[in-house]
Amino acid sequence: MFSFRFWVNYVFILAVSCWLPMSSLRSVMRDPSGAVIQEHVQQIRVYVSYGRLFRHFSSADLIAVLLHLGISFVVCFLVWYVVMRMAAQPAQSPEENAPEDDGSGTA
Numbered sequence: 001m002f003s004f005r006f007w008v009n010y011v012f013i014l015a016v017s018c019w020l021p022m023s024s025l026r027s028v029m030r031d032p033s034g035a036v037i038q039e040h041v042q043q044i045r046v047y048v049s050y051g052r053l054f055r056h057f058s059s060a061d062l063i064a065v066l067l068h069l070g071i072s073f074v075v076c077f078l079v080w081y082v083v084m085r086m087a088a089q090p091a092q093s094p095e096e097n098a099p100e101d102d103g104s105g106t107a
Contacts, residue, residue, distance in 0.1 A: 018045070019047065
């Protein structure tokens with residue numbers, strides 16, 4: 001379906017982007033009247049979600065992993081598509097890129 005370069009690029013993008021946070025965990029401590037005493041937000045990196053998904057199943061980790069796989073695939077596909085389009089275009093010589101001379105003598 002795709003070339004070997006596509007899959008190498010996909011694995012590279014997955015490896016490079018696995019340190020990015022894809023989910024966060026928010027914990028809030030409230031007093032009996034409902035006022036917020038303390039709030040803490042923890043960013044969870046993708047490689048942590050992969051590890052937790054393989055140890056024990058969690059839907060939040062599954063969503064983070066699927067988003068990581070999907071976004072990486074889209075980025076890789078766009079790069080592959082642009083490179084393939086550029087490779088398919090014939091190279092133009094410098095003479096073909098030069099402006100046409102209309103014979104009026106003005107530059």
